[in-house]
Amino acid sequence: MVRKQVIKQPEPSKVSALARGLPCTRITASVLVNRGITTVRQARSFLDSTVADLPSPFSIRDMDTAAGRICxxxxxxxxxxxxxxxDADGITSTAILVEFLKHAGARVKYYIPHRIMEGYGLKREHIASVAAKEKATLLITVDCGISSHEAAEACRESGIDLVITDHHKTESALPPALAVVNPSRADCPSGLSCLAGVGVTFYLLIALRAMLREKGFWNKIPEPNLKACCDLVAIGTVADIVPLVGANRILVKTGLEMINNRCRPGIEALIETAKLKRPAITSEDVAFRLAPRINAPGRIDHALRALELLRADSREETARLAGLLNRLNTRRQAIEEDIYSEISQVLLDRGHRMKNMRTIVLAHRQWHQGVIGIAASKAARRYCMPVALIAVNGDIGIGSARSIPGLDLYRVLKSCARLLEDFGGHEQAAGFKIKTENIPAFEKQFEYKVNMETGPEDFISSVDVDCELPFSAITPKLLDEITALQPFGTGNPEPIFFADNIRVVSSTMLNNRHRRMSLIQPGGNRPIDAIQFNTPQKQVNTGFFRRVLFRLRQNTWNRSGGPRLVIEDVTA
Structure with a gap:
């Protein structure tokens, strides 16, 4: 697919002022300005903030009530x-809350539903079969609950106090719970709506620790070091694809520091299984190597397998569970590939009928509902269109939808609400439940609403380029500055640069798929190492590029620490 190159044009005066004030190179200043960071104060906050700079947890509505009841x-x-x-967000949320409560000596039980057998969220039947059965007097949800109105009523009828912690959007009235801790609720003044579920749970732990400290509780037992659970907070946050800015950036940055040093045994085993190398584990590694393995059991088996790994202590047990998660992830990948191949074939068969379409809505009785979300993400990226895939079972379909940049998917589904049994999610990813008889009408309404919300330019695949970066400007100082901008992700994308008139000095193919090259620019006296993943066949012998788009990284493959270019795109 040919992608449109959008070269950013940061205001020169702001770039100059930032470069002088920090100080930093103009390249780094350009990257910061492109991300809306235009003053030295903003830049210092972005680069230097720590967990000590996190906003107060009590700025979140109902936090004081929730923490008080738990205490x-x-x-x-x-x-x-x-x-x-x-999912990984919910599993890590459960792990850190249970860990804290057990440290405090609480009598705590935990439960994660089966995706296929029970579906998403807290339901009325869970109150009798789970909470009341265990004689619980307090039920706390993590990463779910904001739409559990019937379950909240059942809690009230059973005399069980319900504390909801969640981060998902809701358009309806709040459930009748004792406390609803959700920074995305309309009346919450915290400004923390970007938090993942595990971020909300972490804030709850901060509030609990502070409240128990005031009571003198920690005079009897050691006060927990909450930084120790930031490894899981980072994984859950990255996995949920929330913006890595503000509090999320602080939490993920702190968690990655722990992951790159020493963390809990379960993550240690997972790092070993995923063959990751310290000290260079990044948010990208979390997103594509660790999080999928934690997510895999919840997709095709039971999420408790992943929770067991995160809570295990012995090397033998963590090695066994990490191996199990690895095998489940391999199975998940095979299922995903089958679904994606079927999608590609259907669209190929439709041919010209797809030319004027702005959405892809497909349903199938054989699709695995735990995997359709990943296939939808892949299809949305490939075809640059919003995608809704529906796994049909009887007269009910379970759907998973993914969006394109700039389109609020939650708002689109809201316009289809009369056709849906239930729905929820975020701007870029959402899930829904639908009667099969309503699928044709949903397909039409989904297409209509997307057409109303978008323009032709929204369906052109594009790549944002920060600025030109001549090879002569690639220095150890610049490399350190770009590295300091991590963690990269939604809201803080990894910088992409361009350079022109590039000659290939030497190259070799790795696994017949990836081209490793040594590149040089006219007037340069030293080649720079580069890698082009999944190189198109027509480019494997190309010796000159008119333009190269690339990411600048430290070379961790040969431990040199020097620059390595990861090729994003080329113009031959």
Whole structure:
């Protein structure tokens, strides 16, 4: 696919002022200005903030009520039930809350539903079959609950206090819970709506620790070091694809520092299984190597397998569970590839009928509902269109949708609400439940609403380029500055640069797929190492490029620490 190159044009005066004030290179200043960071104060906050700079947890609505009730349950030795979601965000949320409560000596149980058998979220039947059965007097949800109105009513009827912690959007009235801790609720003044579920849970832990400290609780037992759970906070946050800015940036940066040094045994085993190299594990490694393995059990088996790994202590047990997650992830990849191949074939068969379409809506009775979300993401990127895939079982379909940049998918689904049994999610990813008889009408309404919300330019695949970077300007100082901008992700994309008139000095193919090259620019006296992943066949012998788009990284392959270019695109 040919992608449009959008070369950013940062205001020169702002670039100059930032370069002088920090100080830093003009290249780094350009990258910062491109991300809306235009003053020295903003840049210092972006680069230097730590967990000590996190906003107060009590700025989140209902946090004081939630923390107060949990403290009471700890002190009174009540049974607390933690109810989590089955994805990486929910699993890590469950792990850190259970870990904290157990450290505090609480009587705590936990439960994560089966994706296929039980579906998403806290339901009315869970109150009797899970909470009441365990004689819990307090039920805490993590990364779910904001739409669990019937379950909240059942809690009230059963005399069980319900504390909801969540981050998903809601358009309806809040459930009748004792406390609803969700920075995305309309009346929350915290400004923390970008938090993932695990971020909200971490803020709850900060509030609990502070409240228990005021009571003198930690005079009896050691006060927990909450930084120790930032490895899981980082993984859950990156996995949920929330913006890596503000509090999220601080939490992920702190967590990556831990992951690159020493973290809990379960993550150590997962790092070994994924063959990651310290000290260069990045948010990209978390997103594509660690998080998928944690997500895999919840997709095709049971999420408790992943939670067991995160809570395990012995090397033998963590090695066994990490191996299991690795095998499940391999199975998940095979299922995903089958679904994606079927999507590609259907669209190929439709041919010209797709030319005027702005969306892809497909349903199938054989698709695995735990994997369609990943296939939808892949299809949305490939075809640059919003995608909704539906796994049909009987007269009900479970759907997973993914968007394109700039299109609020949640708002699109809201316009289709009359055709849906349920829906929820974010701007870029959402899930829904639909009767099969409504799928044709949904397909039309989905297409109509996307057409109303977008223009032709939204469906052109593009790549944002920060600025030109001549090879002569690639210095150790610049490399350090670009590295300091990590972690990269949504909201803080990894910089992409361009350079012109590039000659290939030497090259070799790796695994017949990836081209490793030594590149030089006219007037240069030293070649720079580069790698082009999944090189198109027509480019494997190209010796000259008119333009190269690339990411600048430290070379960790040969431990030199020097520059390495990761080729994003080329013009021969």
């Amino acid at each position: 009471k349950a700890i002190e009174n030795r009540e049974i607390i039930m933690v109810f989590g979601d089955y």
